[in-house]
Amino acid sequence: MNLVNATPADKLNNLLSAVSAPTLDPAQEQTMRWTSCAMTHTGFVRKHNEDAILDHREQGLWLVADGMGGHWGGDQASQTVIDAMADFNRQQDLSDNVAEIELRLKEANRTCMRTGAQAGKKRVMGTTAALLFAHDPFCFFIWVGDSRVYRRRGETTEQMTHDHSLVQELVDQGKITKAEAEKHPSGNVITRAVGVGHKLQIDLEFATTEPGDTFLLCSDGLYRHVSDQEIGEHLQLPNINDAASRLLALALSRGGSDNISIVVTRTQNH
Ligand SMILES: [Mn+2]
Helix, strand or coil, X not given: XXXXXXXXXXXXXXXXXXXXXXXXXXXXXXXXXXXXXEEEECCCCCCCCCEEEEEEHHHCEEEEEEECCCCCCHHHHHHHHHHHHHCCCCCCCHHHHHHHXXXXXXXXXXXXXXXXXHCCCCCCCCEXXXXXXXXXXXXXXXXXXCCEEEEEECCEEEECCCCCEHHHHHHHCCCCCHHHHHCCCCCCCECCCECCCCCCCCEEEEEECCCCCEXXXXXXXXXXXXXXXXXXXHHCCCCHHHHHHHHHHHHHHCCCCCCEEEEEEEEEEC
16 A cells, blocks of 8 residues: 555545445454563663653553653653553544544644743754554554554564654665665654654554564664564564563663663464
């Protein structure tokens, strides 16, 4: 599905028109069971952990937010996004749920803008956000910035999000390779964030879910130290707690140069 220039609402409408009514039978929601685990670590270089995570399994909602380093209030910004989602209460209707998530992200954006403005000129309170929302048989990837969602299905590892970052734009334009992007001096410059402008541009993708699908939400503190292949190998482990803790240990063993956040979720059959 080519929806590169579509808005989240376009994409959702496209989904709703593409699926037949029986697929959206609420009873199907009960056929999939999710497990999850989440952890965040300051790392060995930063003084504070400006990442924040949410493991809201009973609502089918998971989130990683990475407060913008070098800016004032990064930890407040990421926590603002978590707080905005913490009391999310899912409804039966798919489009209501996605609309509610977008509404809450926009509210978090306003809160960050307001708090930054109150603190004085040039104060930026910014954060990334990467969310996974499960509405079986679908799951949604909703993001702003360069925090990511990966999926392991069978033998295949796929990045489900597309970074809003300067280096990703250069890769998309064919100006640098993916390998060059990983070592680029501007590798941490993001082109979208919550809290940096009045108009929040949210990205959205979705996929149907299959039993055994394993997802990783993570901040850049993980993927700067750990390759996509290593991520995939860990997501294959039978126990998702092992997957998360070993990925964290691997990133720390390679320096832990940034805050590291990891959320792993998996679908199972009843
Ligand atoms: Mn980071």
